[in-house]
Amino acid sequence: MKATATAILGATSAMVLALSATCGSADVTIEVGYPYSALFDVTFEKIMPAFNAAHPDINVEFRSTYEQYEDGTNTVLREAVAGTLPDVTLQGLNRQAILVDKGIAKSLEPFIATEADFAKDGYHQAMLDLGTFNGAVYGLPFAVSLPVGYYNMDLMGKIGVTEAAQLPKTWDEVVAACGKLKEAGVENPLFWGWNITGNWFVQALMWSQGEPILVGNDFNLDSDAGLVALNTMNDMFDGCDMQNLSVSEAATPFSAGDVAMYFWSTSSVGSVERSKGDFTLMTNEFPGIGQAPKGLPAGGNAVMMTSTSDDAEELAAAWTFIKFITSGEGAAAVAETTGYMPPNKAANDLLADFYAANPNKETAVRQAGLLREWIAYPGNNGLAITQVIYDALEGIVTGEYDDMEELQEELSEEVQDLLPH
Template structure:
């Protein structure tokens, strides 16, 4: 008997050793820890239950999408790339153009019934370049309005139907809230990544911010966008808060109206004080609302420098898991993002939005979805920063002549973009 047990122990020891040798470790990097840490905490146990031989090592999170892209570009030069990276939807192209992101077509070709996992064409198109899928979208967001209804009541607003529908109405409500003693009635997310809110004002007029290699801010829609921002910041006496401070201030009940990505709904709900939160459609320049809005969010890309088939297979399994089925559904459950996955939205989340109305606003706005544009060429990130600095100048009062700013900003950004001739 003792001999038998000893033999069994030896077999188990060998099996355990073999199991350890077979374990594959992949490295993964993503942005915005305050939004997504809780998401991956939900996803990882489900992934490990299906793939016990794969370990996902999390790298330090990116501060923003721009930081994520800059980090990957540096790591590609240094030879220190992760296996999978999450990148802003508007930052995928540069990694494809530089040969850093791998085509997912060889992996997709080996999958049986890939479309049945929820990957419909509209989703795949978001990460398709040159006819090849390079990124699988993980989350999609749209800008929405957040409202503290106890604060809004001070302006006589007690029902969702009374919430402002235009930016002029927002300024009007700001005045009423200030009269009622609210020190900071509104925050408008000018500093959100990728000049997203400038593009929101342009798309609201059905105008792209970039056409080919041309920066279109010099057109009438550009001046309307700048004037709208100036009117909002001045009329609401908006404080120049760093975006994390703005979210924290709203969650603590200090701000009545916040215009931001739907992505933060989950984070706000987890940290908010004792007040009634409502979200509502993004206001427009006119009563009818925006004509379009840019799709925010991020995409999973395979950037592994490994030539080990086991590592690449493990990276694909992780990438596929987080963008499909239960993995994608956890995005909606833990954030305010919409999973761009048909199965997650139509099957797994069938009753979710009825039970979570604050997260349903962006879904109602889906017909408005337009491209979140990147500035073309190698200086795209520099152009983003130039625009960021100019928008901050409007907030701080450094710029008050919008026609002059329009001219200067257009010239500076256009000089950074490739020649259109």
């Protein structure tokens, strides 16, 4: 199964490379790395013909895609040591800081300074801030997502839920719906994305309560809100008999029509719509803890320049590519092919009719006012902390941990030891 999927994604990546290599007589070549082949291959298939037509002097070569954001960051860190960095890389919003701190990412300010109309170019300030460090822009947002609910309305209809207003608004209501679905013969009522990259859904439960997962260098899961988050997950996983599926497997049973409620990133709306079986799909706002969420972490990625070239022409080409794919046209292509929100307001006019015809992709846009920081763990152990939390959450899913106060204490101690003092 894994080999087959890899072959398919590899073939799709090859199509993207073929599209991007149409300019054989280009004056300059740049190399680009991006994550999630299954999500973004189709996006770049849409973007590259327009880019090639507008800039026939620039040849873009895409490297093998990063499996996910942690892989993308680790790859770039290794390439920095080996001296083989790409000119441009797309990195998770919560993984930009380490590349800035280590001097791998270039400030985009010198390039922005040459653009007379950049401030008018349409970038949402809240999203632009996600790539700003010490007052300088290092990353331009390419794709911004929020967590949402995906519902198989054919299965939800078995318990009398037939319209958006009846869908669960809190996690207690989700668990109650699971009970009714099981009584109605639905064996797998739910999958909830605990294992999404960067502990994103844990941060969603914290921000839902108005709390960040870190306060300074203190791990805030060691708090009343943290215990509520852990208990919420435990109640959901147990009450819904949730299966322990990998990230690559999670969407499969939902797309096949076997799972009623699937909580995941809005980024997958496009791929789910393309692969789903014969059932009515509806997306809706992310439920909250007792009430609507007070905030949600901004997911997605930003485009960063990591070129080590001294060639002004190559650097200008890298900037031209970055500017194009984050522009109105590029941002619109992201929204149309995935489900991510366009980070550039210039895309809004291009998408008005699109959202009217594709309401499932508008759900995240309705939640845009809830955007909060997707917090990165500082210091050299950031990726290790992500894995420690991941392992603890998997223990809740498998039933290894059932005492959430005890888990909170152990997890908080281990994470705090890994954070800078």
